[in-house]
Amino acid sequence: MRKLIAFEMVTLDGCYATTDGDFGWTHRRERDAEWDAFVEGNAGSGGELVFGRTTYQMMAAWWPSPAAAENEPRVAERMNALPKYVCSRTLREAAWNNTTLLQGEAAERLQALKREPGADLVILGSGELVAALAPTGVIDEYQLVVIPTVLGRRGKSLFGSLGRGMELRLVDSRRFGNGNMLLCYQPQPATG
Template structure:
């Protein structure tokens, strides 16, 4: 009997001009309004705990520095609770430990370790941010789905998710949804 492998999903926010972070990894453009019921319902629905969060070191340090803080709990108490409770994996060759609640540090070869994780039973793996690991994994065909929230803003400079790809990559649209606030959610899978 064949078992299904876990999927590896990327969930990222992007500007109209294709950046997922601005200069100095700024993501202040990707804000949401606490009063935006439609958008907040969508975000809460996406954060149901059905996946294991996967980070590279930079994104991990940014998230671990914010979500456990009193500011995060005040800004978005539901999201802060979820982010702190989720199972998390961080890939890094330089971190000596991962102190954020429910986080496992993996120092081995990224591609080989992801292959192992995908073969294990469990919830899907969801990469947030982490452009350097997205670049490496998309080129070797390990990413099963890319979910992008397109924000109606242009920032002019920053980093794309695919800065270092060595060949064209083709995807097909799995689903798409627009929101009254101007955001568009697009889900792609490999073509």
Template sequence: MPRRIVVTQYVSLDGVIEDPVGMENSGLGDWTGPFERGPEGDRFKHEEMLAADAVLLGRVTYDAFAAVWPSVKDETGFADRLNSMPKFVASNTLRQAEWHNTTILSGDAANEIRALKAKPGGDILVYGSAALVHALMPHGLIDAYNLMVYPTVLGRGKRLFADGYASKLTLAESRPLGSGIVLLRYGTGT
């Protein structure tokens, strides 16, 4: 069975995925910080990570994650799992990846990722990485979306679905989490 590409995002009510924790100097600030997703939300993020055996990132998200995650220590083991699992970064400009167990995918991202999907294994999670997600969508390479929708409207910022992109998704799960956050899981049917 081929692997699945699962895009996992924090999303505002108006569809913005840019800079949810305020690390990208976007001016949006830490828009997820005022909300507590609760134990059920934390449990979901851990289960999602355990179902995966690789992470796929775009260059901007890779740089932000690589600057923080290698030094994170947590009692739940989330950071250890993320730091030890294979990571792939789609970039034509990155020459060397310092974060342990990272492979640079250069050239045609769609072809590289199609080949990665064809290999046996678990889910491949995509965190953030708006430009990469937008590049994968028209090629039908995304199999599922795990969205934590936050009860905030930002009015600007990079959105999950770019203007002009259309697709029909199938709802797999919907459940409320803490602070008005809603978990929505969709399949793409690809």
């Protein structure tokens, strides 16, 4: 069975966006060649992408654009070519090439996709989707890029809506020159 991986950029206090939906803080760090190479390599590593509606619409507006092709040609090429799924109860069509619309209960639809043959599924951003899926246990790995900034009460917490705790095991980590940290965790079965 293939894995469902959540790749999320979060603040030091665990927020994925400000309360008004801004995540510009993810791009305010100084340029870092190692980080840029990681982003490019990640885009070329295969897999099938999963988005919530809001992130999907933002990505679909940017990656097919001439500006994306000029500024980040390799990433744009991969983002446009990879198979994509968008989880939404309100979206009626998905126009970005290679996109399949998943309507209905996201956890059920993604669990069914995990049973199909193919590459791993990677949720990019889509903090609301990740927060909604976290309690269901459908996510197999959390790849969290911790950006060294704090939003406090101005932030939306990735795990703030969990009714119960979740045990995680660190399986990988990496520090980048710009201060970002990649922390990869796998959920563990609840004890006691």
